[in-house]
Amino acid sequence: xxxxxxxxxxxxxxxxxxxxxxxxxxxxxxxxxxxxxxxxxxxxxxxxxxxxxxxxxxxxxxxxxxxxxxxxxxxxxxxxxxxxxxxxxxxxxxxxxxxx
Amino acid sequence: xxxxxxxxxxxxxxxxxxxxxxxxxxxxxxxxxxxxxxxxxxxxxxxxxxxxxxxxxxxxxxxxxxxxxxxxxxxxxxxxxxxxxxxxxxxxxxxxxxxxxxxxxxxxxxxxxxxxxxxxxxxxxxxxxxxxxxxxxxxxxxxxxxxxxxxxxxxxxxxxxxxxxxxxxxxxxxxxxxxxxxxxxxxxxxxxxxxxxxxxxxxxxxxxxxxxxxxxxxxxxxxxxxxxxxxxxxxxxxxxxxxxxxxxxxxxxxxxxxxxxxxxxxxxxxxxxxxxxxxxxxxxxxxxxxxxxxxxxxxxxxxxxxxxxxxxxxxxxxxxxxxxxxxxxxxxxxxxxxxxxxxxxxxxxxxxxxxxxxxxxxxxxxxxxxxxxxxxxxxxxxxxxxxxxxxxxxxxxxxxxxxxxxxxxxxxxxxxxxxxxxxxxxxxxxxxxxxxxxxxxxxxxxxxxxxxxxxxxxxxxxxxxxxxxxxxxxxxxxxxxxxxxxxx
Numbered sequence: 001x002x003x004x005x006x007x008x009x010x011x012x013x014x015x016x017x018x019x020x021x022x023x024x025x026x027x028x029x030x031x032x033x034x035x036x037x038x039x040x041x042x043x044x045x046x047x048x049x050x051x052x053x054x055x056x057x058x059x060x061x062x063x064x065x066x067x068x069x070x071x072x073x074x075x076x077x078x079x080x081x082x083x084x085x086x087x088x089x090x091x092x093x094x095x096x097x098x099x100x
Numbered sequence: 101x102x103x104x105x106x107x108x109x110x111x112x113x114x115x116x117x118x119x120x121x122x123x124x125x126x127x128x129x130x131x132x133x134x135x136x137x138x139x140x141x142x143x144x145x146x147x148x149x150x151x152x153x154x155x156x157x158x159x160x161x162x163x164x165x166x167x168x169x170x171x172x173x174x175x176x177x178x179x180x181x182x183x184x185x186x187x188x189x190x191x192x193x194x195x196x197x198x199x200x201x202x203x204x205x206x207x208x209x210x211x212x213x214x215x216x217x218x219x220x221x222x223x224x225x226x227x228x229x230x231x232x233x234x235x236x237x238x239x240x241x242x243x244x245x246x247x248x249x250x251x252x253x254x255x256x257x258x259x260x261x262x263x264x265x266x267x268x269x270x271x272x273x274x275x276x277x278x279x280x281x282x283x284x285x286x287x288x289x290x291x292x293x294x295x296x297x298x299x300x301x302x303x304x305x306x307x308x309x310x311x312x313x314x315x316x317x318x319x320x321x322x323x324x325x326x327x328x329x330x331x332x333x334x335x336x337x338x339x340x341x342x343x344x345x346x347x348x349x350x351x352x353x354x355x356x357x358x359x360x361x362x363x364x365x366x367x368x369x370x371x372x373x374x375x376x377x378x379x380x381x382x383x384x385x386x387x388x389x390x391x392x393x394x395x396x397x398x399x400x401x402x403x404x405x406x407x408x409x410x411x412x413x414x415x416x417x418x419x420x421x422x423x424x425x426x427x428x429x430x431x432x433x434x435x436x437x438x439x440x441x442x443x444x445x446x447x448x449x450x451x452x453x454x455x456x457x458x459x460x461x462x463x464x465x466x467x468x469x470x471x472x473x474x475x476x477x478x479x480x481x482x483x484x485x486x487x488x489x490x491x492x493x494x495x496x497x498x499x500x501x502x503x504x505x506x507x508x509x510x511x512x513x514x515x516x517x518x519x520x521x522x523x524x525x526x527x528x529x530x531x532x533x534x535x536x537x538x539x540x541x542x543x544x545x546x547x548x549x550x551x552x553x554x555x556x557x558x559x560x561x562x563x564x565x566x567x568x569x570x571x572x573x574x575x576x577x578x579x580x581x582x583x584x585x586x587x588x
Contacts, residue, residue: 008459015417015462016424017455018443027456033518034460038406041476044483051478052485054309055295055534058567059333059342066335078202084431091426094438 003032103128104265108174108322111268115173118162122155122173126217129175133219133266141241142251142261144180146220147187151175154217161215169215171329176211177267179258180221181228182313183302184208187218191304192236193226195423195430195449205302206337207271207313207330214329219267222257226451227420228273228306230254231281231523232513235453240510243286246554249507252282255316259286262316269326270316275307276408277502277527279314280539284502284559287541289576290316291323294567295534296341298327299334307415308339310408310531320540320577324348327569343567351570356578357390359571362495366401367526371501374545378558379501382542382579386499389582391575394495398487401529403480408528409521410464410477416454417461423449456517485533492565497575500526502539502559506546530563537563540576542583 008028012019019027057064080086085093103125106114114120130148137143158172178184181191183201190196204212212218225235233241233256241256243249244264251260255272259282262270272279274292283290292314303313315326328348334340363383368376387393425431425445432444450458464473491498504523513520530537539559547555560579564572 007463011459011463011466014466015458016421016439016442016446017450017458018440018447019455020447023452023455026452027459030456030517031459031463034409034521035463037518038410038473038477041403041406041410041480044400044403044480046476046479046483049479049482051475052482053478054339055485055566057296057339057341063333063342064338074202081202082199082428084425084429093426094435094441096438 003028003035104132106268107319108171108268108317108325111174112170112172115158115162116168121162122158122217123152125173126151126155126175126219129219129267136264137266139242139247140244140260140264140266141239142222142257142264142266143177143220144190144192144223144238144257145188147184147218150187151217151219154212154215158215158217169213170325171211172215174216175219175268176216177219177222177258177261177270178208179224179255179270179272181224181273181304181306182208182271183304184218184221187221189221189304190237191227192224192238193449193451193454194237195445197237197430199429203302205313206299206334208302210330211271222255222261222270224257225254226454227304227416228254228275228278229416229453229457231277231520232508233257233282234510234514235451237451242510243507245287245556246507248509249556250285250510252285252503252507254278254282256282258316259283259288259290262286262288262318269322271313272316273303274312274314274531275310276412276531277524279316280527280537280559280561281503281524283316283539285507285557287544287557288316288318289320289323289538289540289580290314291327291538291569292530292536293327293331293569294341294536296339296343297536297567297569298330299337299340301334301336305419307412308419309415310412320573320580321349321352323538324352324573341567346570348570348573352574352577354574355390356575359391359497359575360394360495361386361391361575362394362396362491362498364396364398364401364491364498364500366398367500371504374506375501375504375558378543378545379560382560382583383499385583386575386579389578396491396495396498398491398529400480400483400487404484404529404532405521405525407477407480407484408524408532409460410473411481411532413457413461414464414474415461417458417465420454420458453517481532484529488529488533488535488563496564497572498563500561500563502526502561506556506558526561535563535566536569536572537561538572538576540580
């Protein structure tokens with residue numbers, strides 16, 4: 001096994017996931033076996049092969065751009081309707097800046 | 101007349117001729133769902149008021165002799181990763197358990213504008229991540245052909261709903277096979293169009309460069325009718341293509357004589373007889389109706405799963421960063437500072453497979469590993485796409501199995517994520533290359549009446565060139581008619 005517990009915890013931290021010790025123990029061999037499997041890409045000679053990010057949408061030149069103009073969207077009430085902790089016209093979160 | 105057994109064209113006809121009202125069609129489905137869905141468990145949320153209001157609108161138009169939309173009165177099920185304004189949309193995740201979207205997906209807008217009646221939202225793997233619908237945060241859906249079996253996934257609820265006559269047609273989403281594979285396992289037809297053919301606006305993002313919306317139906321004609329309605333440019337999705345939409349239904353009737361059908365040898369190496377035999381009979385049938393069978397090669401196929409699971413998880417790790425307990429969805433009940441709130445919310449809201457994929461994708465994009473994983477996978481994606489363009493120089497469509505196995509038992513494969521991933525081998529290649537694919541019923545396999553084991557459906561996949569859905573549908577339609585395989 002190549003993947004270490006430290007690496008698993010480091011990646012979880014990057015991903016904003018709080019994993020329990022049990023989850024770390026369970027994921028470690030699973031992620032390890034998947035990584036071992038995907039390493040088969042190393043068999044290929046990829047010299048000079050362009051990376052492909054996605055299939056480019058087809059259409060006339062510039063068709064994907066719309067005018068940079070404002071248009072009606074949600075009212076604040078609608079935008080806040082699903083918020084777990086809405087305030088007056090805002091989303092409330094724990095304090096991030098401490099006062100003296 | 102059993103209104104739930106009709107296909108789309110029949111419903112359309114019945115409503116037009118006033119043999120039944122749209123309300124009667126919708127009510128027949130709602131009653132059947134009430135009776136049967138406790139077995140199948142295809143639906144997460146029903147929307148009877150919305151369906152009946154729409155039916156009433158259609159019936160008023162019929163009474164006044166007004167022109168009717170092409171899907172007037174047709175009951176539709178919608179996978180729960182596709183937004184429906186005012187109707188709960190969960191992505192089968194606890195993190196969105198109470199989420200009520202403020203807008204409709206474009207595909208939903210277009211269906212309703214055409215007169216379709218949305219019955220409800222169907223179960224799936226959480227955020228469409230899975231191949232069995234067992235990763236739903238709520239419950240597993242069962243295969244109507246054997247209730248101890250999975251319906252496939254991730255769009256298992258939509259496939260099962262159509263197979264069990266709990267909807268006439270359905271919308272699903274396909275990122276690596278999530279329409280085609282459950283269609284195969286449930287004995288119905290399912291279509292993933294070219295990337296860009298159908299707007300993704302309002303499809304909750306899993307892997308943006310791979311996600312598609314597409315239809316399920318009990319006949320190829322039904323797929324053509326739904327695709328007709330949802331295809332085409334949408335200014336809300338910059339990746340939707342500005343390519344003319346042909347009349348798919350009228351294109352169905354064309355001849356397939358001389359159509360060159362490629363058989364890629366890589367897709368048949370090591371294939372079991374339980375799938376290989378029915379697919380071979382399917383290929384023989386295509387030949388018997390005038391198609392020319394041509395051996396082709398797609399040499400990089402063996403690298404597709406590795407490529408797919410790097411790219412899809414990398415994109416997912418980025419897309420799912422938005423679930424942080426701030427603007428919508430779940431927020432953990434107890435937390436300290438902001439960072440702690442994010443972490444506890446995501447831990448409580450995401451299931452194991454979603455966490456695994458976020459971890460994998462974050463790893464593949466992380467400093468020091470980006471070139472070894474993500475960039476490499478993007479290069480192999482070019483090679484896989486090149487394989488197809490070369491093959492399509494000598495053939496018009498390509499035929500393959502959809503899934504290497506028929507519907508497996510619930511719980512049988514949940515312990516080994518990698519084994520579950522490998523089952524997507526025949527479907528991820530088209531997703532990575534952006535070409536369209538369709539799965540059509542191709543007979544059944546196995547079964548033993550003495551021990552109560554039912555025969556299980558097999559799906560045949562047809563792949564086509566970019567934006568060549570019309571030819572793909574025509575080949576599938578001719579196959580379906582020649583084989584009598586429609587209707588499951």
